[in-house]
Amino acid sequence: MDEAVRTRGLFKRFGQQVAVAGVELMVPKGSFAGLVGPNGAGKTTTLSMVTGLLRPDFGTITVDGFDVWADPLNVKSRIGVLPEGLRLFERLSGRELLLYNGQLRGIPRAQVQQRAEELLRVMDLVEAQDKLVVDYSTGMRKKIGLAAALLHNPDVLFLDEPFEGVDPVSANTLVEVLQRYTASGSTVIFSSHVMDLVERLCDWVSVMSRGQIVAQGPVQDVRQGRTLNEAFLDLVGARGHGDGEGLSWLGAR
Numbered sequence: 034m035d036e037a038v039r040t041r042g043l044f045k046r047f048g049q050q051v052a053v054a055g056v057e058l059m060v061p062k063g064s065f066a067g068l069v070g071p072n073g074a075g076k077t078t079t080l081s082m083v084t085g086l087l088r089p090d091f092g093t094i095t096v097d098g099f100d101v102w103a104d105p106l107n108v109k110s111r112i113g114v115l116p117e118g119l120r121l122f123e124r125l126s127g128r129e130l131l132l133y134n135g136q137l138r139g140i141p142r143a144q145v146q147q148r149a150e151e152l153l154r155v156m157d158l159v160e161a162q163d164k165l166v167v168d169y170s171t172g173m174r175k176k177i178g179l180a181a182a183l184l185h186n187p188d189v190l191f192l193d194e195p196f197e198g199v200d201p202v203s204a205n206t207l208v209e210v211l212q213r214y215t216a217s218g219s220t221v222i223f224s225s226h227v228m229d230l231v232e233r234l235c236d237w238v239s240v241m242s243r244g245q246i247v248a249q250g251p252v253q254d255v256r257q258g259r260t261l262n263e264a265f266l267d268l269v270g271a272r273g274h275g276d277g278e279g280l281s282w283l284g285a286r
């Protein structure tokens with residue numbers, strides 16, 4: 034099976050806090066893959082290391098067979114990233130942001146303009162294209178961030194919680210664009226807390242808990258006849274906190 038992403042023994046510590054404790058992430062080429070896990074499981078830290086934004090303490094990472102930290106240029110030309118917190122160039126308009134990203138990527142100007150126009154149209158951002166990014170809503174920021182990540186037609190796209198704060202209409206647009214993208218053989222890896230969405234969209238899922246991968250594979254293999262949400266709760270051992278001891282005062286009159 035061709036691998037889009039493979040990590041071995043990935044480890045990262047922040048002071049006393051071990052954020053990622055030997056992650057063995059594997060995503061086959063052409064997958065629509067979900068990376069799920071409870072708050073603090075280490076998803077963002079893992080994605081930051083895999084995309085070359087954060088140096089691991091130990092471990093290796095390959096994307097499309099290239100080592101992320103030994104061969105960063107080859108990797109970065111092949112990937113698109115929608116990072117957590119969406120650090121964008123706030124004082125550019127949406128259209129300028131795309132043109133600037135295209136220049137950074139070395140795409141010929143005429144091609145950037147054509148691709149930017151098409152992306153702005155598909156993302157329903159034509160009316161907002163001359164507004165500054167700082168004035169964009171959360172959903173508009175996700176859409177322009179995704180457009181910027183797609184502009185150079187990457188082989189592998191990494192998205193950190195792309196649907197967070199996005200309305201259903203915009204989410205549908207994002208889904209359609211991403212499905213079209215993976216249908217042509219490219220790979221999407223996105224982190225999410227919305228199990229229904231992961232179950233509906235993804236053909237591959239990696240489940241993280243406490244800095245490790247606790248299950249990984251085709252979604253139906255991980256689910257094993259349960260809903261993905263039930264499987265997730267069993268895998269991360271998170272059942273039963275909400276109705277156990279404590280909070281007896283809550284709702285008592």
Ligand SMILES: Nc1ncnc2c1ncn2[C@@H]1O[C@H](COP(=O)(O)OP(=O)(O)OP(=O)(O)O)[C@@H](O)[C@H]1O
Pocket residue numbers: 047050051052070071072073074075076077078079
């Ligand atoms: N820069 C940092 N400094 C110190 N601790 C950090 C830092 N970044 C992450 N951590 C810690 O590492 C652990 C993993 O965090 P991470 O953000 O990777 O989790 P996550 O799975 O993305 O969580 P969430 O779903 O809440 O976004 C947490 O305990 C977090 O507090």
